[in-house]
Structure formats: C-alpha cells, structure tokens
Amino acid sequence: MQTLSLSPLPYDYQALAPWMSETVLKLHHDKHHQAYVDGANKVQSQLAEARTSGAELDYKALAKEFSFHMNGHILHELLWSTLRAANDNNQPSGEMLLAINSSFGSYQRFVEEFNKTAISVEGSGWALVYVNPLDKSLMIGQVEKHNLNGLAGCTVIMALDVWEHAYYLDYQNLRAKFVEGYWNHVNWDKVEQLLNASK
Numbered sequence: 001m002q003t004l005s006l007s008p009l010p011y012d013y014q015a016l017a018p019w020m021s022e023t024v025l026k027l028h029h030d031k032h033h034q035a036y037v038d039g040a041n042k043v044q045s046q047l048a049e050a051r052t053s054g055a056e057l058d059y060k061a062l063a064k065e066f067s068f069h070m071n072g073h074i075l076h077e078l079l080w081s082t083l084r085a086a087n088d089n090n091q092p093s094g095e096m097l098l099a100i101n102s103s104f105g106s107y108q109r110f111v112e113e114f115n116k117t118a119i120s121v122e123g124s125g126w127a128l129v130y131v132n133p134l135d136k137s138l139m140i141g142q143v144e145k146h147n148l149n150g151l152a153g154c155t156v157i158m159a160l161d162v163w164e165h166a167y168y169l170d171y172q173n174l175r176a177k178f179v180e181g182y183w184n185h186v187n188w189d190k191v192e193q194l195l196n197a198s199k
C-alpha cells in the first residue's frame with residue numbers, strides 16, 4: 001500500500017466559521033486527522049517490515065488498529081470534501097433531491113432522521129449517509145469511533161463527525177446545535193457527484 005497523506009483543505013481555515021471556528025478546524029484537520037493518517041501508515045510499515053524480516057506480529061491487534069485509523073482517515077477526507085462556506089437556502093436539488101425523496105419521503109424527514117442519528121451517537125462517532133449497493137437507495141447509519149457498526153460494501157456520500165474534538169470548543173456539550181448548523185455547510189454539488197459515481 002502507498003504511504004497515505006493528508007489532503008489539504010479545499011477552503012481556508014476561516015471558511016466554516018462561525019459554525020466551525022478557525023481554531024477547531026485547524027486542530028481537527030492538522031492534528032486529529034493527521035494522527036489517523038500517521039496511525040494507518042504505522043501499521044502498514046510494521047506489516048511491510050515483517051514481510052522482509054520475518055518478525056512475528058499480532059495480526060489481530062494490527063487489523064483492529066488499522067480499521068480504526070484507516071476509517072478515521074477516509075471519513076475525515078469525506079467530511080472536508082463535502083463541506084463549504086455557508087450558503088443561504090442551502091438545499092439539495094437534482095438527482096440528490098430525487099434520491100432523498102424516494103428514500104425518506106421528504107428532505108425535511110431526511111434531515112430529522114439524520115440529526116437524531118447524529119445526536120444519539122454514544123460517545124465518539126459519526127452519522128453517515130450510504131448508498132445501498134443492492135438497490136441504490138439512500139440509508140442513514142451511525143458508526144461508533146470511526147469503524148464500529150458500519151455497513152460493509154455501501155458507499156458513504158455524507159459524513160458528519162460528532163466526536164467531541166469536532167465541536168466541544170465551539171459548543172461545549174450542545175452537540176445538537178453543532179448538528180443543526182451542519183446543513184448550512186453541506187456541499188450538495190459534491191454529494192451529488194458522489195451519488196452519481198456510486199451508481
């Protein structure tokens with residue numbers, strides 16, 4: 001596997017404020033996300049070294065470690081790429097709106113279900129929107145940490161991080177306020193691209 005690297009943000013550090021402050025975005029991207037990249041690379045280099053040295057490794061522990069860091073990296077890449085500066089009346093259209101209406105009945109219902117899923121994550125985790133590979137419908141899911149309770153084989157097209165590192169400095173314990181503000185920043189053009197690519 002190639003060495004992983006952290007992608008630069010597609011906007012500047014102030015772009016998401018006041019929803020996500022410059023301080024939080026900087027820490028979140030440059031420190032927390034970077035740590036997942038480093039963690040995944042570390043596991044891969046241990047595996048690569050053992051292939052030449054013949055050293056015995058704890059493969060179960062390494063697989064667990066890799067799942068955590070690699071999913072952390074992938075979900076953060078998705079998070080940053082599906083956000084943008086706040087827009088008035090920021091709502092989906094086109095194929096994405098059709099998919100939402102057919103899977104959830106309405107945009108309003110979709111937002112309600114997603115918010116409740118995000119707010120109810122126990123401890124650290126994510127709310128995700130998946131494309132079901134079997135019938136191309138949309139599904140909302142939750143993962144704990146970065147990797148527990150996920151749906152295998154489904155394409156994630158939206159991901160909201162509700163770890164405390166994402167919001168605590170800006171909102172303290174008010175996770176629901178952070179989740180509500182997310183909708184002003186969803187980059188629907190990018191989400192629709194991901195939806196179309198998954199078909």
Ligand SMILES: [Fe+2]
Nearest residue numbers: 032161163166
């Ligand atoms: Fe995070």
